[in-house]
Amino acid sequence: MAEKELEPVIQQVMTEQNQGHETxxxxxxxxxxxxxxxxVxxxxxFRFPVMIEDSDADMLEGVLQKMDLSNGLVLFINSPGGDGLAAERIVNVCRSYSETGDYWAIVPSKAKPAATMICFGASKIILGATSELGPIDPQLPMSKNDDMRWFSAYNVVESYDDLFSKAVKEKGNLEPYLQQLERYDEREIKEFRAALSLSEDIAIRTLASGMMKGRSNENISESIKIFLTPERTKTHGRAICGEETSRCGLNIEQKDVTDDFWKLVSRQFSSYT
Incomplete structure (x- = not known):
């Protein structure tokens, strides 16, 4: 695309990013x-990652208390994720205040781990061609050299298990494996396993009481396997998009990028980013 043709597009994006509340x-x-x-x-x-936490459920509840939700509500959600228990509370808040007992979710761009779990609580998820959900394995904070970083609980546990398995099978010198295993705190590994189990439990229970009602927990677990472990996606951050989400049995309404409704969604999203 020529530079002159790009200018109006860039100007429109900049204008929408600077929109005020009234717009x-x-x-x-x-x-x-x-x-x-x-x-809502x-x-x-995503730029300055702020994780979903318990106080977000309180703030959302404060907003919903003041609204007429006789026709239900739609959650316009975009987030890098956060605490699974906070996500569970948000699902409960949305369902409880909605007079229809349900809510829909629109993902204009990305709803990752805990935000994906919030989408699971909806009765319908509206996605565009570029909208992304993701694996729900927890992201946990770990301090390295006074620098706080976020790690996939699944990847840490898998790395530990792989190393431990190799050490057990080793018939010769165990010293290299023992030195590497010393870098792990066994108490943390137990906590990570518990966090993984909790995320899976929340996801399955949420779907079993919503869009997958009537299906067994085992059936739901198998259907959403791609979300439960990065094994299928190869990495935690990889996107799970339209067709894949539909194949999991989720109630997805897919919108084309040329759809007038989705253009409105994109305009609104641009105003926040």
């Missing part, structure tokens, strides 16, 4: 007319 409000009104339900935005930053 966003107008777009929400248009979205609500289309959906026939009130829309729930964003946390």
């Amino acid at each position: 966003r409000k107008r777009i929400f009104i248009e979205l609500e007319k289309e959906l026939k339900r009130p829309v 935005s729930f964003f946390t930053s």
Whole structure:
């Protein structure tokens, strides 16, 4: 695309990024007319990662208390994730305050681990062609050289188990394996295993009481295997998109990027980023 052709597009994006509250409000009104339900935005930053936490459920509850939710609600969600227990609370808050007993989720861009779990609580997930969900294995904080970093619990546990298995099978010198195993804290590994089990339990229970109601826990677990472990996606951060989500048995409404409704969603998303 020629530089001159790009300029109007860039100008439009910059304009939408600098929109004020009134402009966003107008777009929400248009979205609500289309959906026939009130829309509530729930964003946390990818640029300066802020994890979903328990206080977010309290804030969301405060917002919903003041709204007419007789027709249900739609959660406009974009987040890098956070605490699984907080996600479970948010699902419960949305379902409890919605007078229809359910809610829909719109993912304009990305809803990763705990945010994916919040989407699981919806009765319908609306995705665009580039919208992303992701594996729900927890991201846990670990301090390295006074630097706080986030690690996939699944990858840490798998690395530990692989090393331990090699040490058990080794018939010669165990010293190299023992030195490497010393880097792991067994208490942390137990906590990581518990966190993985908790995430899976929350996801399955949430789906069993919502869009997969009537199916056994075993059936649900098998259906959403791609979300339960990065084994299928090869890495925690890899996107799980439209067709894959539908094959899992989730209730997905797929929107084309040229759809007028999705253009509204994209405009609103641009105003937040």
